[in-house]
Amino acid sequence: AQKVTQAQTEISVVEKEDVTLDCVYETRDTTYYLFWYKQPPSGELVFLIRRNSFDEQNEISGRYSWNFQKSTSSFNFTITASQVVDSAVYFCALSEAVETSGSRLTFGEGTQLTVNP
Amino acid sequence: NAGVTQTPKFQVLKTGQSMTLQCAQDMNHNSMYWYRQDPGMGLRLIYYSASEGTTDKGEVPNGYNVSRLNKREFSLRLESAAPSQTSVYFCASRIYPAGTYEQYFGPGTRLTVT
Numbered sequence: 001a002q003k004v005t006q007a008q009t010e011i012s013v014v015e016k017e018d019v020t021l022d023c024v025y026e027t028r029d030t031t032y033y034l035f036w037y038k039q040p041p042s043g044e045l046v047f048l049i050r051r052n053s054f055d056e057q058n059e060i061s062g063r064y065s066w067n068f069q070k071s072t073s074s075f076n077f078t079i080t081a082s083q084v085v086d087s088a089v090y091f092c093a094l095s096e097a098v099e100t101s102g103s104r105l106t107f108g109e110g111t112q113l114t115v116n117p
Numbered sequence: 118n119a120g121v122t123q124t125p126k127f128q129v130l131k132t133g134q135s136m137t138l139q140c141a142q143d144m145n146h147n148s149m150y151w152y153r154q155d156p157g158m159g160l161r162l163i164y165y166s167a168s169e170g171t172t173d174k175g176e177v178p179n180g181y182n183v184s185r186l187n188k189r190e191f192s193l194r195l196e197s198a199a200p201s202q203t204s205v206y207f208c209a210s211r212i213y214p215a216g217t218y219e220q221y222f223g224p225g226t227r228l229t230v231t
Contacts, residue, residue: 004159009157033217033218033219035218035219037222043205043224043225043227044222044224044225045160045207045209045222045225047219047220047221047222050217050218050219091159091160095218097218103148103211103218104150104162104165104175105150105160105162105209105220107159107160107161108159109157109158109159110159
C-alpha cells in the first residue's frame with residue numbers, strides 16, 4: 001500500500017523567510033511519480049511539480065525548489081523569500097506508474113502555510 | 118479550454134435526498150477521478166474511470182455511484198445522502214495511456230448534508 005506523510009500540519013512564517021515543507025512517502029513500487037499541489041484559499045488545486053522515481057535531480061523554479069531523496073523516501077519543497085501570496089495548503093502526492101490501474105493519486109494530509117506580512 | 122468543470126459549486130441536501138454531481142473535461146483525457154476532501158484528511162479517492170466504459174472503486178466508495186457518460190463526462194451520484202458525506206468533492210482527469218501521470222482538478226463542489 002502507498003502512503004504519504006506530511007508531518008507539519010501548520011507552518012507560520014513572516015514574509016521573506018525561507019520555509020521547507022516536508023513530505024515522506026512509502027511505496028513498494030520501483031517506478032512511481034511524486035507531485036506537489038497548491039490549494040490557495042479560493043479552494044482550487046493547482047499542480048506545481050512532478051518528479052519520477054528515476055530522476056533524483058533537484059529542481060528549481062523561481063522561488064520554489066524541490067529536493068527528492070530516494071534514500072530517505074522524501075520529497076521536500078522549499079519556498080525561498082516567502083510572500084503573502086504563498087499562503088495556501090500544500091499537498092504532496094504519490095502515484096504508481098502502472099498504466100493498467102488508472103494510476104491513482106495518494107495524497108498526504110496537507111500542510112497549511114501562512115505567510116504573515 | 119475550460120479544463121475540468123464541475124456543477125454545482127455549492128449544494129445543501131437533507132438526509133436521505135439524492136443528487137448527482139457533474140464533471141466534464143475538454144482536454145481529451147481518458148482517465149477521470151472523483152475525490153472527497155475532509156479537514157485534516159487530504160483527498161481520498163471515491164471512484165475512478167481509467168478509460169471510457171470502465172469504472173472502479175477507490176478508497177471510500179460506499180454510498181456513491183458513478184457513471185462515465187462519454188469520454189468528456191463523469192458523474193457522481195449520492196443515492197441517499199448522509200451527514201457523513203458532507204465534504205468538498207473534486208473531479209480530476211489525466212492523459213491515459215502514456216502521459217506523465219499528473220491529474221488536473223476541477224474547482225470543487227462543496228456539499229453539506231443536514
